Amino acid sequence: MVLLFPTILDLATVKKDHLAFNYxxxxxxxxxxxxNKKKYTTNYNDVNENILQHFMYDDREHYAQIAYNDENGWDAKIYYNQRRIENPDYYVVNPTNVEWEKSDHKQYGLDTKKVWRSxxxxxxxxxxxxxxTYKNDNQKFKTFxxxxxxxxxxxxxxxxxxxxYSVYGSYDRKLSRATNIIFSAREDLIRSEAGDYNxxxxxxxxxxxxxxxxxxYASVGKSFRMPTFRNLYYASSVVVPNPDLEAEHGWNYEIGYKYSENGRRxxxxxxxxxxxxxxxxxxxxVDNQSYQTNAAKYRNTGIELRYEQDVDKHFTYNVGAVFAKPQRMYKEGQAWIDTLGRYQINGGVNYVNRDFSxxxxxxxxGNRFKNGVSSEKITVTEISSPLLVSNLHLGYNVAKNVTATFDVDNLFNRKDIANVGGTSNNNLYYTMGRTFRVGVNYNF
Incomplete structure (x- = not known):
């Protein structure tokens, strides 16, 4: 059994709590x-720059599961997940007029499978x-x-x-000493207010x-994704619902080469x-309101490279890169336009020595793009700066069953553009500053 008790605190504005229990x-x-619990608070002036306001966002998640597995190939689980958000969006520090929101999203079900081997x-x-299930209650200011x-x-x-309701299966067949072929399929039957799908x-x-x-290796497969209830029905001063949103369908193609020898991969x-x-x-x-829509088509072609090496029994490192050209066509017959990002470069080092890690x-x-849409036109905005994600993790086994951890997110305290809102770089969302996380893991 494992209990985790880490907390993040960033100048009393961000707090994250986590608890895990296994038996x-x-x-x-x-x-x-x-x-999981995430709570964000901050103070700022309202749109008229003359009334001090307070923002609070309380997000709580629960995940519970009973799992069964035996030596005869049977595997089953029953689960229940819930996410509740309470969000008094904007209110005066001494409130007489309070805007608020509460939402509740639940999932529960079962999954069972049987494996045969020869x-x-x-x-x-x-x-x-x-x-x-999903429900949302809110009361908003008339003027955002x-x-x-x-x-x-x-x-x-x-x-x-x-x-x-789903039925799924796979069959892995050895064609020769060198080659395997794997067939798999899934049939989904979905019934909801958003529509019925088979x-x-x-x-x-x-x-x-x-x-x-x-x-x-090579792979070809079909994908499918339903819109969420929030995409379909949620509305606020800056979010417009789209109950006519359709599910997306697609195909994924992949071919690759793998090498592994003497600690090199x-x-x-x-x-x-x-x-x-x-x-x-x-x-x-026109009105700067956000909404979900169906782009007619999306395509992305690229290559991904990753290399890992075990230098010795203590030290390993990895480097990698993705180069791609993601594009969208928002309406049938329109031109393809650039979206998302063209390249990503990754690297990491890991060190383990006795009780320390x-x-x-x-x-x-880099080379990231943001799209804006109206009934008249589509824009492509290239984000003016790259984004660097940096994370440091330290761990130490202080006792037989106790591990202390220390994590730093945004190690270099960069203020990078996380996203672009609206139509230009004048409306920006920046990454959170350097944050620290301290935790204790207890195994018993």
């Missing part, structure tokens, strides 16, 4: 529970059932961000519900080993993604 009844049954093949078949304006009438959304999702993979160190992959009705978030260029990971994102 093993016997060799077949186990129970797990996890709780000398030449492995088969799997499974079934799952899930129910998902202005706490001196009157409140609108309370708004209620939901409870909305979705039922998802989706068949096939995939085929092939792997050929030239020797024990070198291999090549290399992976080179070429990929292609084609999606229809992609669900994307945009801002209207350390890890540093960096990720550099």
């Amino acid at each position: 093993k009844f016997d060799d077949r049954f186990k129970f797990s529970y996890m709780f 000398d030449k093949a492995t088969g799997l078949i499974g079934i799952s059932a899930k129910r998902e 961000g202005d706490s001196s304006s009157i409140l609108k009438d309370p708004a209620h959304f939901g409870t909305y519900a979705l039922n998802n 989706e068949f999702l096939p995939q085929i993979q092939a792997i050929t080993k030239f020797d024990e160190h070198n291999s090549v 290399l992976n080179l992959t070429a990929f292609r993604i084609d999606i229809k009705d992609q669900i994307v978030a945009v801002k209207n260029l 350390a890890a540093l990971n960096l990720s550099y994102w």
